[in-house]
Amino acid sequence: MTHTGSVQRMHRHAELGLSDDRVVDMYKTMMLARRFDERGQLLQRAGKINFHISGITQEPSQVAMGFAMDREHDWFLPYYRDFAFVLSVGMTAKELMLSLFAKAEDPNSAGRQLPGHFGSKRLRIVTGSSPVTTQVPHAAGFALAAKMRKEPSVAIVSFGEGSSNQGDFHEGCNFAGVHQLPVIFVCQNNQYAISTPISKQTRGRISDRALGYGFPGIQVDGKDPLEVYRVFKEARERAVKGEGPTLIEILTYRLTGHSNTDNDMTYRTKDEVDSHRGNDGLPMFKQYLTETGLWSEEKEAAMQAEIRAIIDEATDYAEKAPFQSTEEAFRYVYAEENGEGEACR
Amino acid sequence: MPVIEYIEAIRLAMKEEMERDNDVFVLGEDVGLKGGVFGTTKGLQQQFGELRALDAPLAESAIAGVAIGAAMAGMKPVAEMQYSDFMFPATNQILSEAAKIRYRSNNDWDCPVVIRAPIGAGVFGGLYHSQCPESVFFGTPGLKIVAPATAYDAKGLLKAAIRDPDPVLFFENKKCYRLISDEVPEEDYIVPIGKAKVMREGTDLTVIGYSMPLHFAMQAAEELSSELGIEAHILDLRTIQPLDRDAILEAAAKTGKVLIVHEDNKTGGVGAEVGAIIAEELLYDLDAPIRRLCGPDVPATTFHAPGEKHFMLNKEKLKTAMLELARY
Numbered sequence: 184m185t186h187t188g189s190v191q192r193m194h195r196h197a198e199l200g201l202s203d204d205r206v207v208d209m210y211k212t213m214m215l216a217r218r219f220d221e222r223g224q225l226l227q228r229a230g231k232i233n234f235h236i237s238g239i240t241q242e243p244s245q246v247a248m249g250f251a252m253d254r255e256h257d258w259f260l261p262y263y264r265d266f267a268f269v270l271s272v273g274m275t276a277k278e279l280m281l282s283l284f285a286k287a288e289d290p291n292s293a294g295r296q297l298p299g300h301f302g303s304k305r306l307r308i309v310t311g312s313s314p315v316t317t318q319v320p321h322a323a324g325f326a327l328a329a330k331m332r333k334e335p336s337v338a339i340v341s342f343g344e345g346s347s348n349q350g351d352f353h354e355g356c357n358f359a360g361v362h363q364l365p366v367i368f369v370c371q372n373n374q375y376a377i378s379t380p381i382s383k384q385t386r387g388r389i390s391d392r393a394l395g396y397g398f399p400g401i402q403v404d405g406k407d408p409l410e411v412y413r414v415f416k417e418a419r420e421r422a423v424k425g426e427g428p429t430l431i432e433i434l435t436y437r438l439t440g441h442s443n444t445d446n447d448m449t450y451r452t453k454d455e456v457d458s459h460r461g462n463d464g465l466p467m468f469k470q471y472l473t474e475t476g477l478w479s480e481e482k483e484a485a486m487q488a489e490i491r492a493i494i495d496e497a498t499d500y501a502e503k504a505p506f507q508s509t510e511e512a513f514r515y516v517y518a519e520e521n522g523e524g525e526a527c528r
Numbered sequence: 529m530p531v532i533e534y535i536e537a538i539r540l541a542m543k544e545e546m547e548r549d550n551d552v553f554v555l556g557e558d559v560g561l562k563g564g565v566f567g568t569t570k571g572l573q574q575q576f577g578e579l580r581a582l583d584a585p586l587a588e589s590a591i592a593g594v595a596i597g598a599a600m601a602g603m604k605p606v607a608e609m610q611y612s613d614f615m616f617p618a619t620n621q622i623l624s625e626a627a628k629i630r631y632r633s634n635n636d637w638d639c640p641v642v643i644r645a646p647i648g649a650g651v652f653g654g655l656y657h658s659q660c661p662e663s664v665f666f667g668t669p670g671l672k673i674v675a676p677a678t679a680y681d682a683k684g685l686l687k688a689a690i691r692d693p694d695p696v697l698f699f700e701n702k703k704c705y706r707l708i709s710d711e712v713p714e715e716d717y718i719v720p721i722g723k724a725k726v727m728r729e730g731t732d733l734t735v736i737g738y739s740m741p742l743h744f745a746m747q748a749a750e751e752l753s754s755e756l757g758i759e760a761h762i763l764d765l766r767t768i769q770p771l772d773r774d775a776i777l778e779a780a781a782k783t784g785k786v787l788i789v790h791e792d793n794k795t796g797g798v799g800a801e802v803g804a805i806i807a808e809e810l811l812y813d814l815d816a817p818i819r820r821l822c823g824p825d826v827p828a829t830t831f832h833a834p835g836e837k838h839f840m841l842n843k844e845k846l847k848t849a850m851l852e853l854a855r856y
Contacts, residue, residue: 292633295634320592322597323590328602354589519635
C-alpha cells in the first residue's frame with residue numbers, strides 16, 4: 184500500500200462513521216444469528232421444535248440494515264427470515280428461542296404464531312402475519328403517523344423478491360411515494376420464492392420498480408455489509424430529511440430450503456447450491472476485520488465459546504419454559520378493558 | 529333537538545371526533561378537497577388540512593393497510609371505502625391483519641382503525657354500487673361490525689367506533705343518507721357497540737334486522753296496527769358483530785314469532801346466525817317457524833329499474849311477511 188506523506192488511509196468502516204467496537208458488534212451479531220439458525224435446524228430435525236425457517240447467508244446484510252437504523256425512533260417491519268435483523272435491533276437469542284419452542288414467554292406472540300413472525304412493541308418491531316407483503320402498506324402507515332406527529336422516525340420494511348409481485352408492495356410504495364413518506368423498502372432478493380426462481384417471478388429488476396413510484400431504487404450486494412450499511416444510512420438520512428422513500432434490493436442467495444418442510448433438491452441442483460457456498464459474506468467479513476487488525480483467531484475462539492454458551496442456555500431455558508395455558512391462549516380477541524364500555528369477549 | 533340527515537350525522541361524528549382528538553384523521557378516495565363522492569367528509573380538509581383529510585391513491589388495500597399501520601402507531605384513522613363493493617381488494621388487510629393484530633401479538637399490539645363503507649341498493653347503482661358485503665366479514669373474530677339505521681345511531685356509533693380500541697367496520701346505508709332524518713342531540717354522546725335497540729314495542733310478532741329495511745318494517749308495522757290492530761315488536765341490532773344475544777332472545781321471547789330482515793343475501797347472512805341463536809336457546813318458546821326476509825340469492829341487483837324494484841325490500845313485502853307470520 185502506498186502511503187502519501189503521513190496521512191494514513193482510513194478503514195472502510197471508519198469512513199462510514201462506524202467505530203471499531205460497532206463493526207465488531209456487527210460481526211458478533213451476524214455470527215450469533217448464524218449459530219442460532221443452525222441450532223434451530225438441528226432442533227427441528229431432532230423433533231424438539233415443530234418448525235424452522237432459515238435466514239442463512241442473509242445475516243450480514245440484515246445486521247447491516249439494523250445497525251444503520253435508529254432504535255429509539257424507527258419502526259421495524261421484518262419478514263419471516265429476518266432473525267439477524269431483529270437480533271440487530273435488540274431481540275435476544277433467548278427470546279427467539281422461546282419463539283422456536285412456542286412458549287408463553289415468547290415476546291413475539293407467546294407461541295401463538297410460527298417462528299419468524301416477529302413483533303415486540305418495546306423494541307418497535309411491528310407484529311407480522313403469514314400472507315406476504317401485507318406489512319408494506321403498514322410501513323407507509325407508520326411513516327404517515329411519524330410525518331403527522333413530526334417525529335424523526337423512519338419505517339423500514341422487508342420482504343422477499345417473490346413478495347414484490349403482490350399488490351400490497353405496489354400500493355404501499357405508491358402511497359409512500361405520493362406523500363414522500365419516510366420509508367425504506369427492502370427487498371431481500373435471495374433468488375427463490377419457495378421453488379420458483381427469480382426468472383419466473385419477474386423479467387425486470389426489482390430495484391427499477393422504484394422509478395415508477397418516483398423515488399430512488401438501489402441494488403446492493405448482500406455479501407458486503409459495509410456497503411449495505413452505507414446505502415441504508417443514506418436512505419435513512421434522506422427519509423428523516425423529508426426527501427421520501429427508498430427501495431433497496433439486497434442481492435443474496437438462499438442456501439437452505441424454504442423451510443424445514445421444503446426439499447429444495449426437487450427444483451434445483453446440489454451443484455448450483457454448492458457454487459454459492461463460497462459467496463458467504465460472513466467469513467468475508469471476518470477476513471475484513473482480521474485485515475484491519477480488529478480480529479484474531481483468539482478472539483474468534485472466545486466469541487464462538489460465548490455464543491455457544493448463549494445458545495445452549497437459551498435452548499435449555501426455552502425447552503423447560505411452560506406453554507401458554509389453553510385458557511390464556513384464546514384471550515385478546517378484543518381489548519379486555521374498554522374505557523368506553525364493557526369488555527367484549 | 530335538531531333533526532338532521534343520516535349523512536350529516538356521519539359527517540358531524542367525524543368532524544367532532546377530529547376536533548376532540550388530534551390523532552383522528554380520515555383517508556380515502558376523494559375524501560379531501562371534494563369531500564367524498566357522497567359528501568360525507570365535506571369541509572374536513574378545509575378545517576383540518578390536507579394530511580388529516582387525506583386524498584389517497586385509488587388503491588383500497590393501501591387505504592386499509594396504511595390506516596392499519598397508522599393505527600398500530602397510535603393514530604385513530606377512519607378509512608373510507610368509496611363503495612362497499614370496492615372494499616374487496618382490502619379484504620386481506622381487514623381479515624388477515626386488522627382482525628388478528630391484537631390476538632396474534634398476545635395483546636402487545638392493537639389496531640384501533642375504523643373502516644367506513646356505504647352499503648345497499650336502491651340508487652340505480654347496478655351490480656357494483658349496490659352490494660351488501662356484511663356476510664363476507666361477519667363471523668371473523670377480532671372485528672366489530674356496526675350498521676346503523678338512524679341518524680342518531682349513525683352519529684353515536686361512529687363516535688363509539690372511533691374511540692374503540694379494536695377495528696370496527698362501519699357499514700352506512702347509502703339509501704339512508706338523505707332519506708332518513710331524525711333527532712340528534714347537539715351535545716356529545718355515543719351509542720355503545722354491541723347493544724341492540726327496540727325501535728317499536730309490540731306483542732304479536734317480532735321483527736329483527738338492521739340498516740335500511742327496518743324503516744320498511746316500521747312503515748308496515750304502523751299500517752298493520754291501524755288497519756288490523758296487529759302490533760309488531762321491532763329490534764334494531766345496530767351492531768351485527770358482536771350480536772346482542774340477550775336483546776335478540778328477549779325480543780324473540782316477547783312474541784314467539786320472529787321475522788329476520790336484511791338486504792344482504794339470505795344464504796349465509798347475519799340472519800342465519802340470529803335464527804340459530806334463537807333456535808339454540810328458545811325453540812320451544814316459539815309459536816311459529818323463524819322466518820327470514822332478505823335479499824335474493826343473486827350476485828347483486830340489476831341496473832334496470834324493474835329489476836332493482838323487484839330486488840329491493842319494501843314496505844309491501846314487509847307487510848305481507850309480517851301479516852303472514854302474525855296469522856300463523
